Amino acid sequence: xxxxxxxxxxxxxxxxxxxxxxxxxxxxxxxxxxxxxxxxxxxxxxxxxxxxxxxxxxxxxxxxxxxxxxxxxxxxxxxxxxxxxxxxxxxxxxxxxxxxxxxxxxxxxxxxxxxxxxxxxxxxxxxxxxxxxxxxxxxxxxxxxxxxxxxxxxxxxxxxxxxxxxxxxxxxxxxxxxxxxxxxxxxxxxxxxxxxxxxxxxxxxxxxxxxxxxxxxxxxxxxxxxxxxxxxxxxxxxxxxxxxxxxxxxxxxxxxxxxxxxxxxxxxxxxxxxxxxxxxxxxxxx
Amino acid sequence: xxxxxxxxxxxxxxxxxxxxxxxxxxxxxxxxxxxxxxxxxxxxxxxxxxxxxxxxxxxxxxxxxxxxxxxxxxxxxxxxxxxxxxxxxxxxxxxxxxxxxxxxxxxxxxxxxxxxxxxxxxxxxxxxxxxxxxxxxxxxxxxxxxxxxxxxxxxxxxxxxxxxxxxxxxxxxxxxxxxxxxxxxxxxxxxxxxxxxxxxxxxxxxxxxxxxxxxxxxxxxxxxxxxxxxxxxxxxxxxxxxxxxxxxxxxxxxxxxxxxxxxxxxxxxxxxxxxxxxxxxxxxxxxxxxxxxxxxxxxxxxxxxxxxxxxxxxxxxxxxxxxxxxxxxxx
Numbered sequence: 314x315x316x317x318x319x320x321x322x323x324x325x326x327x328x329x330x331x332x333x334x335x336x337x338x339x340x341x342x343x344x345x346x347x348x349x350x351x352x353x354x355x356x357x358x359x360x361x362x363x364x365x366x367x368x369x370x371x372x373x374x375x376x377x378x379x380x381x382x383x384x385x386x387x388x389x390x391x392x393x394x395x396x397x398x399x400x401x402x403x404x405x406x407x408x409x410x411x412x413x414x415x416x417x418x419x420x421x422x423x424x425x426x427x428x429x430x431x432x433x434x435x436x437x438x439x440x441x442x443x444x445x446x447x448x449x450x451x452x453x454x455x456x457x458x459x460x461x462x463x464x465x466x467x468x469x470x471x472x473x474x475x476x477x478x479x480x481x482x483x484x485x486x487x488x489x490x491x492x493x494x495x496x497x498x499x500x501x502x503x504x505x506x507x508x509x510x511x512x513x514x515x516x517x518x519x520x521x522x523x524x525x526x527x528x529x530x531x532x533x534x535x536x537x538x539x540x541x542x543x544x545x546x547x548x549x550x551x552x553x554x555x556x557x558x559x560x561x562x563x564x565x566x567x568x569x570x571x572x573x574x575x576x577x578x579x580x581x582x583x584x585x586x587x588x589x590x591x592x593x594x595x596x597x598x599x
Numbered sequence: 600x601x602x603x604x605x606x607x608x609x610x611x612x613x614x615x616x617x618x619x620x621x622x623x624x625x626x627x628x629x630x631x632x633x634x635x636x637x638x639x640x641x642x643x644x645x646x647x648x649x650x651x652x653x654x655x656x657x658x659x660x661x662x663x664x665x666x667x668x669x670x671x672x673x674x675x676x677x678x679x680x681x682x683x684x685x686x687x688x689x690x691x692x693x694x695x696x697x698x699x700x701x702x703x704x705x706x707x708x709x710x711x712x713x714x715x716x717x718x719x720x721x722x723x724x725x726x727x728x729x730x731x732x733x734x735x736x737x738x739x740x741x742x743x744x745x746x747x748x749x750x751x752x753x754x755x756x757x758x759x760x761x762x763x764x765x766x767x768x769x770x771x772x773x774x775x776x777x778x779x780x781x782x783x784x785x786x787x788x789x790x791x792x793x794x795x796x797x798x799x800x801x802x803x804x805x806x807x808x809x810x811x812x813x814x815x816x817x818x819x820x821x822x823x824x825x826x827x828x829x830x831x832x833x834x835x836x837x838x839x840x841x842x843x844x845x846x847x848x849x850x851x852x853x854x855x856x857x858x859x860x861x862x863x864x865x866x867x868x869x870x871x872x873x874x875x876x877x878x879x880x881x882x883x884x885x886x887x888x889x890x891x892x893x894x895x896x897x898x899x900x901x902x903x904x905x906x907x908x909x910x911x912x913x914x915x916x917x918x919x920x921x922x923x924x925x926x927x928x929x930x
Contacts, residue, residue, distance in 0.1 A: 382680075398730040422711070422713070424712070430683070431679075431708070431712060432708065433707070434707065435703055435704075438707065438708055441680065444679060445676065445683070445684065446680040446684045447678060447680075448681060449680070449681045449685065449686045450684060452662070472704065473675060475640050478668070479670070479677060480666065481669075
């Protein structure tokens with residue numbers, strides 16, 4: 314992996330837009346689920362599956378693959394959509410989200426879909442699991458990276474800080490955390506519900522290297538991963554500043570879109586907006 | 600009489616001659632043996648290395664011992680990650696804290712995730728003694744047996760605890776193993792058979808009038824009660840039902856069919872323990888009168904282990920009384 318050239322950045326941005334459309338289509342089909350978080354993390358998931366991760370959809374369990382642990386399981390539609398676009402399964406299967414008998418469970422389940430790497434949903438437990446994988450891998454001299462994607466609000470859970478303390482104490486530099494810092498949670502804005510700031514200082518106090526980055530600037534995000542990999546002494550956490558509901562005007566930043574899907578005509582409007590990049594493209598989609 | 604197949608210690612009846620040890624020592628020895636056999640075995644401990652006996656593993660394999668500090672939720676979830684990667688983690692704390700405090704983490708990241716973490720709960724039951732109710736875990740079997748994918752084993756003495764620990768290392772499944780703090784008589788031997796999921800008769804009277812189904816350190820009390828009842832002309836069987844889940848269904852049904860009445864014995868809340876699981880089987884397959892020996896919906900308190908066992912109705916005399924009562928209910 315290396316720095317991105319302009320053509321590749323444009324390609325990834327278009328890929329992220331296609332993934333956002335798939336997310337909306339999945340949520341319309343499902344009739345329930347989370348909208349804001351998945352849209353907000355589409356750029357980062359695109360960066361992971363189309364540039365950062367050492368992975369292979371055709372051989373998903375090879376021993377030295379990078380591990381991507383999704384701690385905040387509720388944003389899993391973005392992971393299903395991205396993995397479908399990456400070739401793990403069909404987009405049609407991704408659209409069986411939340412349906413009876415589907416591998417696309419409402420929250421990810423490793424037993425039904427081992428490519429998820431772990432089961433998650435209850436918040437605050439992913440970082441510790443990622444730390445356990447990183448610890449075991451280091452014991453055996455393995456070189457892969459363990460990435461843990463977290464929400465911001467799950468930093469209100471004690472288990473998460475136990476994991477942060479453990480990873481810091483054991484200097485797990487093969488562990489890279491990514492926080493979706495979108496500032497919203499179910500009951501409102503994080504700083505009003507239960508303040509998280511100063512988040513950077515907290516991680517630094519726990520022995521981590523901290524990077525702040527624009528979570529919608531794929532080039533900058535890829536650079537932040539490169540920086541994290543260059544840190545050999547301590548674990549790194551990337552605080553990715555994102556916009557919940559990114560890509561659809563009117564729902565961006567609105568915490569009320571945390572846990573509901575678009576309904577009926579609303580969904581069609583969202584899709585139209587994504588296809589025309591917010592009206593910037595006049596085409597047959599109009 | 601003693602079931603010869605169980606290879607019980609010849610001095611089993613002579614409490615003064617019989618050595619006593621805590622079942623946690625059996626964990627400590629067993630996990631070192633497991634570590635010798637397979638380098639994937641790792642031990643995680645939440646600041647209780649000596650009292651969980653994990654320090655023996657730490658001395659033998661310092662690079663495979665992972666200190667967690669006072670953080671039982673992290674204990675379970677880091678172990679989940681280690682098992683997910685390919686290690687065989689044993690996690691150790693007091694049962695009051697693990698699986699007491701970290702139940703949801705165990706449910707989601709170990710049981711539902713279906714990864715082979717071995718949860719070792721120490722100091723279970725009132726027999727912890729002076730520490731009092733906060734540390735006397737009486738609900739752990741309830742928590743663990745309710746979770747799909749999880750197996751539950753309650754060894755009866757230090758020797759069986761060693762065997763159970765060793766056996767659990769290599770079955771590839773999530774496991775809960777329950778150990779006590781107090782020294783209890785070592786009445787089984789290295790030759791005594793042990794298999795996860797297979798209950799073992801240790802006492803079989805001719806034409807038994809009741810079956811006593813027990814687990815943990817109280818199996819010895821059940822054995823003594825059986826001997827005393829035999830001397831008084833009452834014949835029973837005693838089944839060491841160490842595996843609460845998956846329970847040896849056919850052995851339970853056969854014991855009930857043979858005796859026509861059952862008494863269960865455990866150091867746990869009777870509302871949701873081993874006895875409840877026995878009742879669950881029998882009510883479906885062969886209902887018979889049942890009595891429960893265990894803790895009756897109350898918390899414990901400080902005291903000496905023996906006086907607490909007596910106070911909460913789990914002594915030899917209580918088992919005998921329950922046997923007489925259950926036999927009387929048959930008529």
